[in-house]
Amino acid sequence: MENLQVKPKTVIAKQVSIEQKWLVLVVVSGLVLILGIKIGVYSFLNAVPEGFFKSAPAIRGAGTPDRILSPERSASDRYQWQTLPEEIPVPLDNPMTPAKIELGKKLFFDKNLSADRSLSCASCHALEAKAGADGAAVSTGIYGQMGDRNAPTVWNTAFQKLLFWDGRAGSLEEQAIQPFLNPVEMGMPSVGSIEMRVREQPEYIEAFMRAYAGESDISIDKIVKAIASYERTLITRDTPYDAFVLGDRNALTPQQLNGMVLFADTGCIHCHFGPNFSAASVFNEGQGLRGFPANPERLSQQYAFIDKNTQSWRVPSLRNVALTGPWLHNGEIDNLHDVVKVMSKAQLAKSEKRMFFWNKKELDRLENPDLTEQQVDDIVAFLHSLSSQKLVKARTEAMATKVSIEHQ
Numbered sequence: 274m275e276n277l278q279v280k281p282k283t284v285i286a287k288q289v290s291i292e293q294k295w296l297v298l299v300v301v302s303g304l305v306l307i308l309g310i311k312i313g314v315y316s317f318l319n320a321v322p323e324g325f326f327k328s329a330p331a332i333r334g335a336g337t338p339d340r341i342l343s344p345e346r347s348a349s350d351r352y353q354w355q356t357l358p359e360e361i362p363v364p365l366d367n368p369m370t371p372a373k374i375e376l377g378k379k380l381f382f383d384k385n386l387s388a389d390r391s392l393s394c395a396s397c398h399a400l401e402a403k404a405g406a407d408g409a410a411v412s413t414g415i416y417g418q419m420g421d422r423n424a425p426t427v428w429n430t431a432f433q434k435l436l437f438w439d440g441r442a443g444s445l446e447e448q449a450i451q452p453f454l455n456p457v458e459m460g461m462p463s464v465g466s467i468e469m470r471v472r473e474q475p476e477y478i479e480a481f482m483r484a485y486a487g488e489s490d491i492s493i494d495k496i497v498k499a500i501a502s503y504e505r506t507l508i509t510r511d512t513p514y515d516a517f518v519l520g521d522r523n524a525l526t527p528q529q530l531n532g533m534v535l536f537a538d539t540g541c542i543h544c545h546f547g548p549n550f551s552a553a554s555v556f557n558e559g560q561g562l563r564g565f566p567a568n569p570e571r572l573s574q575q576y577a578f579i580d581k582n583t584q585s586w587r588v589p590s591l592r593n594v595a596l597t598g599p600w601l602h603n604g605e606i607d608n609l610h611d612v613v614k615v616m617s618k619a620q621l622a623k624s625e626k627r628m629f630f631w632n633k634k635e636l637d638r639l640e641n642p643d644l645t646e647q648q649v650d651d652i653v654a655f656l657h658s659l660s661s662q663k664l665v666k667a668r669t670e671a672m673a674t675k676v677s678i679e680h681q
């Protein structure tokens with residue numbers, strides 16, 4: 274009896290195992306087939322030229338003012354061009370008052386606040402002569418030490434929610450303490466030493482009392498709050514771009530209008546958007562950092578630095594960008610034409626490596642438009658329209674003075 278019971282069991286077990294073998298065989302060959310098709314399609318997609326299946330992004334030239342501003346804009350002109358609002362975003366715990374702004378200005382220009390008393394904030398952020406930057410590829414700090422980053426402008430930083438090239442500061446208050454303590458910038462040894470340098474100047478006592486409701490103590494918190502308040506007054510709305518958006522149809526040249534259309538159509542506006550032309554501005558609730566370069570291969574032969582520094586960077590504002598070269602976080606590129614080429618090749622060519630399935634995000638579908646030299650020039654012309662007329666004038670005057678001094 275025992276044998277009879279065991280035997281059928283073994284038979285069943287044997288039958289199942291054969292079926293399983295078939296099943297496994299079918300599944301495995303199915304997977305291999307799918308993988309083969311996948312690889313085939315992938316290689317095919319990568320072999321065919323861009324724009325084979327779908328038209329390359331529309332790069333329409335000939336922007337006309339009415340078309341750009343018309344309510345019935347074509348698909349790529351859906352973008353809403355905006356000017357900077359009158360209202361400045363101010364933290365609740367640091368209301369702006371005239372006395373605090375005045376104090377902040379004094380601190381911003383005070384060279385005593387660097388270790389060797391040689392540099393103030395304004396040394397690297399020359400408001401008029403250098404449009405709020407320093408005109409160098411990378412900044413030079415105390416004792417002639419070279420930094421490794423380019424100084425961005427302080428103009429319009431009131432509208433940025435992330436400060437520094439890597440976006441590591443979340444407010445102007447948070448940012449302002451760092452250059453004081455940075456050993457290659459102002460090189461102050463401690464917070465206490467900064468406060469001491471302020472206290473040793475008697476005229477500050479009254480200025481602090483006026484700014485902070487009669488309180489006479491001087492603290493780093495009050496110092497950075499005053500500086501931030503002053504920086505929030507550094508805003509440039511006097512640009513041809515703003516005039517155009519506000520309705521002056523003649524504010525932009527035909528070339529700038531072409532550039533404006535290209536700026537939207539090629540996809541620059543996916544990162545440089547809103548009134549301050551930056552995803553890292555207060556006008557965008559989402560991400561402010563982007564990979565740069567998004568496509569290192571595209572430019573690695575031309576620009577060696579591009580390979581090494583692939584990481585996330587804060588999307589910079591493009592206001593006054595034509596006045597603040599050299600460009601990029603390391604000041605590696607000294608003409609705006611090349612910067613635009615780098616951007617179009619390194620930032621727009623996200624679909625260069627075709628994925629089996631397209632990513633849903635529009636940004637990831639941007640094709641590299643291979644802009645012509647003329648189109649690059651048009652975009653550059655448009656970028657010039659973001660320059661404050663006051664700063665253009667101040668810079669021209671500063672350069673004229675420099676030339677006349679050199680010739681004496």
Ligand code: HEC
Nearest residue numbers: 393394397412413414422423424425436437438449452458
């Ligand atoms: C030695 C030159 C130097 C001095 C002095 C200096 N800065 Fe800067 N500043 C820089 C550089 C370089 C950066 C970019 C650093 C980075 O991103 O890591 C910067 C960044 C900034 C930014 C961020 C701008 C942006 O768009 O993200 C602000 C604001 C700023 N500085 C304000 C100040 C203030 C206020 C002081 C004085 C307390 C000051 N700086 C002193 C060189 C300098």
Ligand code: HEC
Nearest residue numbers: 540541544563565586587588589600601602612616617620
């Ligand atoms: C995927 C996001 C992205 C797109 C798309 C993009 N940019 Fe940028 N842009 C950045 C980032 C990030 C930086 C900062 C890179 C750095 O310095 O490391 C930058 C920097 C710049 C700068 C230099 C700013 C300065 O102060 O040095 C210019 C000019 C610029 N972009 C223009 C453009 C133009 C024109 C286009 C369209 C052709 C474009 N960008 C498309 C993300 C983008």
